Amino acid sequence: MKEITKFIFTVVTTILLFSNSAIAATDIVKIDGSSTVYPITEAVAEEFQIETGIKVTVGVSGTGGGFKKFCRGDTVISNASRPIKPNEIKKCKEAGIDFIEIPIAFDAITIVVNKRNDWAKEMTPAELKKAWEPLAQSKITKWSQVRDSWPDVPLKLYGPGADSGTFDYFTESIVGESKAIRGDFTASEDDNVLVQGVSGDKGGLGYFGLAYFNENKNKLDAVAIKNGKGKFIVPSLKTVMDGSYNPLSRPLFIYLNASKAAFDPNVKKFIDFYLKHAAVLSTEVGYIPFSKSEYAAITNHYKTLKTGTAFKKPAIGLSVQQMLDLSSSNQ
Amino acid sequence: MTIQNKPAANKNLDSIRKTIANHKRHDFIFASLGTLVIASLTITLLILFLDLVIDGYPRFNLDFFSNFPSRRAARAGILSAWIGSSLVLLVTFFVAVPLGITSGVYLEEYAKKNWFSDLIEINVSNLAGVPSIIYGLLALGLFVYSFGLGQSILTAGLTLALLMLPIVIVSTREAIRSIPVHIREAAYAVGATKWQVCRNHVIPYSYGGILTGVIIGMARAIGETAPVITIGALTFIAFLPPSPIGLEPPFINFDWLESGFTVLPIQMFNWISRPQLAFHVNAAATGAVIIMLTLLMNGFAIKLRYNIRKKIKW
Structure with a gap:
């Protein structure tokens, strides 16, 4: 009895002592957000980790919940099944986080x-x-x-x-x-x-x-x-x-923390990998990919590190090129 | 001989017999009703469980337990989930049980009975009924942001410990109350101090009841999803936390406490909401694993309680 009490006491004290120093400092690519986009990001993360060994985690807390974490800097990428909203943009801005909007597939x-x-x-x-x-x-x-x-x-x-x-x-x-x-x-x-x-x-x-x-x-x-x-x-x-099924085709997005996208090599590698394999992997999990030329345009857009959203005003049925153009002009 | 001619004593006997028969009938009705209720509950659980086992049967193999989540249903496994669940429960256990038992003993044996302890008692009982999501929100504000513990196993363990704490406290107090007064009086009579009475009599004798509370609490904790999601549990994590046991001194390390994690119910929920049928098989298999884990824990506790009770000789 005495031994058990002593043991439990030690363990608890140690836990409490260690808890103060528990600051996550790792090279993990952290992603959270929409459950709709999750299957695509999961597929990409799975392949990426097998190929590069870089650790990736994906959570599901909904598009809104994902943006909350993203704008606090807890995550570097946020899955979103809708464009970011003005109040979310404001939150991000207040925290000094710029984002890059990347459409990845259609639903x-x-x-x-x-x-x-x-x-x-x-x-x-x-x-x-x-x-x-x-x-x-x-x-x-x-x-x-x-x-x-x-x-x-x-x-x-x-x-x-x-x-x-x-x-x-x-x-x-x-x-x-x-x-x-x-x-x-x-x-x-x-x-x-x-x-x-x-x-x-x-x-x-x-x-x-x-x-x-x-x-x-x-x-x-x-x-x-x-x-x-x-x-x-x-x-x-x-x-x-080919865009003929409208107005009910909707784009799905990932949002990148712009400074991480510019400076963190792991995040860079992950996004390159994502855009390279999005066509195959999104089809595999049941979504509709963009065309090759559209992914190329998205990659170019991302490489310029232009921040901001194409959806300052709600818009329905935009093509990929229109989204990229709008996003650039909304600077 | 007609009834009218019966002597008074006989008549009396008849009415007594009638009363007894009546009571026995009530007894029988109540017993059958009870059996019926128990049977229907057990059968419902059994059907649900068997349904899960049958649906998930194709996935019951070693791969399922040793694979990480995957987009291919047949390759997806619950390795990160069951390890995550176990580690979180480990933290929960080591926080909630000592805290809960000591609080229970203090409130029952040491605390002065006044309005303040009444207030605490009411609050503790109330806490046991608070929806789990509230604990999740509290933990998000307190552990994740104020204490800066992050979305870690430690945070999840502490959150579930909060959830479990009132259950342990209440059951500890109930168990202590059920110890006959003369045991205590006998101990005091031979000159034991309050602490000695607690340590050598009150606590050991109430182990059975405390254990029941602990198990109910742990069983609740293992199935909780809402608070764990709120504090930021992951869904896809294809690596394990650092091992708690190392090969080099000091052999035990606590890095795993800071690691991200996922738990079984989250993995199950993710799979059940996927369109592909193959994922639903995985979900069923995970559900069966959760139930089996709970049963295993309960079984272990009942055995332990039985052994402890056997040792108590009053």
């Missing part, structure tokens, strides 16, 4: 319906707005109210919860205002729940990332969406890459 928000749904093969953004906008709450409850020629089947909506970047982008691009949506739909942060919901409900209508649709093609159908040129387009690797 396509896919509108899905039940397999037994034989009417809604195509929809326009206006029809989607009619079904999802706040005004529709408890008024638009049947498919026939969305388009006259559709049957009198109850309309059941499934979508990601309010913390998700997918939700932000969907409301911005379809409803026209960030986070504006009707309250009476089934929301879940777990996309697998949405898959379950729509696949079990004849009148179900839902949306989530393309990767989830590709894994559940046997349970769900994707709806073709009318793009800016008036064509109805189904999301796929091809249609997202």
Whole structure:
């Protein structure tokens, strides 16, 4: 008994003594942020560590949580499924942290319906707005109210919860205002729940990332969406890459701490590696890569170490070149 | 003979028998109800557990325990997660248990019973019911930023220790209270001091109850995700913390306390939210591992408690 007490006492004292000197000083490349971007960064980090032996860690605390750590200097790279917001830019500035914005791949928000749904093969953004906008709450409850020629089947909506970047982008691009949506739909942060919901409900209508649709093609159908040129387009690797699937293609980003990107050799190596392999690795985990020339343009942009964002004002459906140009002109 | 003709004594006996039969029936109903509830709970747990085991079965091999996370589901493993979980729990144990037991003993044996100790008692009991995310936020402000401990194993261990502390304190006090007064009085009667009574009687006799509290607390700590994520646990980490045991003197080092980490529930959560089915298999396997770890810990504690109780002879 006496021995045990003595031992425990020693251990606790030592822990407390050591705790004061616990300042992490290592050459680890620290990354945090969005869960949507996580699979791509994880894949890159995995390969990078195998090839170079440089240690990389990736956390998942959401785009907002990631920026908090990034603007405090806890991380050098932040995964983001949406552009940085003005208040986050302010926080970074106050802490003296400049950032470089790098688009890395596309995610396509896919509108899905039940397999037994034989009417809604195509929809326009206006029809989607009619079904999802706040005004529709408890008024638009049947498919026939969305388009006259559709049957009198109850309309059941499934979508990601309010913390998700997918939700932000969907409301911005379809409803026209960030986070504006009707309250009476089934929301879940777990996309697998949405898959379950729509696949079990004849009148179900839902949306989530393309990767989830590709894994559940046997349970769900994707709806073709009318793009800016008036064509109805189904999301796929091809249609997202050539830009014809819009407005529901959204870019994913990583944000770099500019001074680390300039001076830390490990971070430099990591970004070079990231941009070199993003095309292959993002496809592998279910996202849509940019074209080779676009990655080359991004690499050039990053090499100039231009800081700032292309999204001082919210913008939908920008091409990679437009993003880079805007980012440079927003200096 | 008709009932009306029965002598008074017989009548009385009949009514007593009736009462007894009645009570026995109540007894039986209550016992069956209890059995039913226990059975349904056990069966639910068993079904859930078996479901996890069956879903995760393909991944139960050595590779799963010795591989780092990976984008390829079949190559992904839980090495960094189970080592992270174990190290965090180690810190939690060594902080929460001594602190909890000493606080419990102090509050029960030494503290004066006045409004102040009442206040502490109410607060400790309340703390046991505070949502874990609150501890996470507290730890983020206090340990991570004020104390500058960073997003480390030490921070996570201390956070979970806070979570566990009220449980240990409350169970320690309950265990001490359940010791018969005459044991204490007997010890005082032969001239023992307060400390001797505590050390030689009160604490050893309450080990069983304390252990139960410790195990409930540890089982809660191993499954916690929210506070660990809040303080900045990682999801992808493909290297291990420095080993706590070295080959050169002083053989024990504490560098691992400063290391980044991930834990089992975070790894499981990450996999379950991936679109690919193969990752869901990994998640199921991880879930089964967590349950087995908890069962193992509980089993060990029950065995220990049994051995301790056997030694106590009053």
